[in-house]
Amino acid sequence: MVPSSGRETPSGGQGGLFALQTQLHIDVHVGGKTALELQGYAHFIKLSQSGIHLYLQQSKKLPLWFTNHPWGQTMSIHTTNFLPPSLGLRSHPEKDFAIQISGPERAFLEMLYLVPKDQDLQECYYILENLIDLRPSVLQELLEQTTSIKVKRLFLFLADKLNHPWLDQLDRSRISLGSGKRKIVEKGVLDKTYLITVPGDLAND
Numbered sequence: 102m103v104p105s106s107g108r109e110t111p112s113g114g115q116g117g118l119f120a121l122q123t124q125l126h127i128d129v130h131v132g133g134k135t136a137l138e139l140q141g142y143a144h145f146i147k148l149s150q151s152g153i154h155l156y157l158q159q160s161k162k163l164p165l166w167f168t169n170h171p172w173g174q175t176m177s178i179h180t181t182n183f184l185p186p187s188l189g190l191r192s193h194p195e196k197d198f199a200i201q202i203s204g205p206e207r208a209f210l211e212m213l214y215l216v217p218k219d220q221d222l223q224e225c226y227y228i229l230e231n232l233i234d235l236r237p238s239v240l241q242e243l244l245e246q247t248t249s250i251k252v253k254r255l256f257l258f259l260a261d262k263l264n265h266p267w268l269d270q271l272d273r274s275r276i277s278l279g280s281g282k283r284k285i286v287e288k289g290v291l292d293k294t295y296l297i298t299v300p301g302d303l304a305n306d
Contacts, residue, residue: 114153114172119198121167128158128186130201131193133179133215136208139193142231152177156203156211158186183214183249189239205232206239213252217286222255226303229259237270244271250279254295261294262305 121127131139133154152175157163159182168178189207192199203211209225209232216222244253253276260268282296289298292305 114174114176115195115200116198117167117170117172118155119195119200121163122201125164127161127163129155129161129163130190130203132156132203132208133211134208136203136211137205137228139202140205140208142205142228154179154211156181158182177219179211179215181214183252184210184243184247188246189243204236204239206235206243209235210243210247210252210256213255214249216251216255222285222300222303225255226259226262230263233265233267235265235267237267240267241271241275244276250277251283251285251297254278254283254297255285258292258295258297258299259303262303 115131118129118131121129130136131154133156135152135154153172155176155178157178157180159180161180163178168176184207189204189210190201191204193202202208209229212220212225212228216225244256247253257273257276257278260271278295282291282298284298286298286300290301290304291298294305
């Protein structure tokens with residue numbers, strides 16, 4: 102995480118990101134909460150806590166001129182290979198250029214990846230509650246290709262509770278959920294379907 106104290110506007114950071122993506126060809130993109138905000142879901146998110154979330158492939162590094170620059174907002178850089186670098190991304194237009202950001206399907210999975218250390222599962226539930234127009238074909242591919250058993254189990258657990266129309270279009274037989282239990286939160290309740298410990302207020306009856 103890189104704290105920022107300068108007076109640059111957010112578009113300055115996006116210009117820097119554009120340079121990383123198009124000139125240096127670094128696999129980094131806006132994801133998670135920030136990507137959802139950029140696509141019109143800001144009213145479901147605690148904006149004061151979001152900052153800018155970037156997702157960087159594990160084998161890549163960002164240049165110091167980017168990480169040390171005072172972009173004007175807190176910047177969280179999440180380094181992970183839990184999803185393929187280009188799957189589920191989309192082009193987001195700025196004034197004179199476009200940057201790569203996560204589509205809403207990938208952005209939500211990126212939020213789940215941060216649970217519980219850097220993301221509250223209850224907030225994920227509230228956000229997914231309003232994501233009624235996710236694309237099942239994109240979700241299917243993301244869930245099949247992610248290497249995170251935690252993310253897959255959490256997603257299906259929350260999706261079952263909300264039962265959006267797109268849920269019935271997923272082919273669960275092609276989504277590997279691994280084996281064994283996963284502790285998501287301390288002192289949680291074990292969900293017997295997905296073998297994950299979840300907060301009591303989200304546990305199924």
